[in-house]
Amino acid sequence: MGNILTPVMPPYSPELTAVMQHYPRQDGYLLKLFRVFANSARFAKKGVPNLLDKDSPLLLREREIVILRTTANNDCEYEWGVHVAIFAGAAGFSEAQISATKTGKCDDPAWDDKEKSLLASIDDLCRAGTIAEENLASFQRFWTREEQMEIMALCGTYHTVSFVANGARVELEDFAARFPTA
Secondary structure (H helix, E strand, O other), X not given: OOOOXXXXXXXXXXXXHHHHOOOOOEOOEOOHHHHHHOOOHHHHHHOOHHHOOOOOOOOHHHHHXXXXXXXXXXXXXXXXXXXXXXXXXXXXXXXXXXXXXXXXXXXXOOXXXXXXXXXXXXXXXXXXXXXXXXXXXXXXXXXXXXHHHHHHHHHHHHHHHXXXXXXXXXXXXXXXXXXXXX
């Protein structure tokens, strides 16, 4: 029973307190998932905040497409729902687009051509760990090298986040959105 991943409650060690202060909060609340990260000071140090900074080469909308589609592909309702609740409005998503991140195909008419390319690339990365030949040219055309690296890093990071949230069976946050029904 001592090896079950659960959200760690404060007080934290001084080292972990220093790490956890860099994690974003929702109205002062530290998410359950971030407190699960606290089971390993090493993991918490390497965690998510460094990819959610204002210096990202991606627009908020683009970043959130990557995160929502990756977490949807990994059936991680926890993280998908948190991002929908916190960022979907600021990213300018319609209800149809939010739903399409989970239930739609990459060529769903809810998206413009650049976003369709992004979704196809994310689906490829999630499925095969690489971008399929038929999608690579549009990925390279629409995204700079720096943006391509950011997209791949976000996709990889949110695979890890999904694995942790799903593996630890983190309970859904009360404020978070729920997956749409197909």
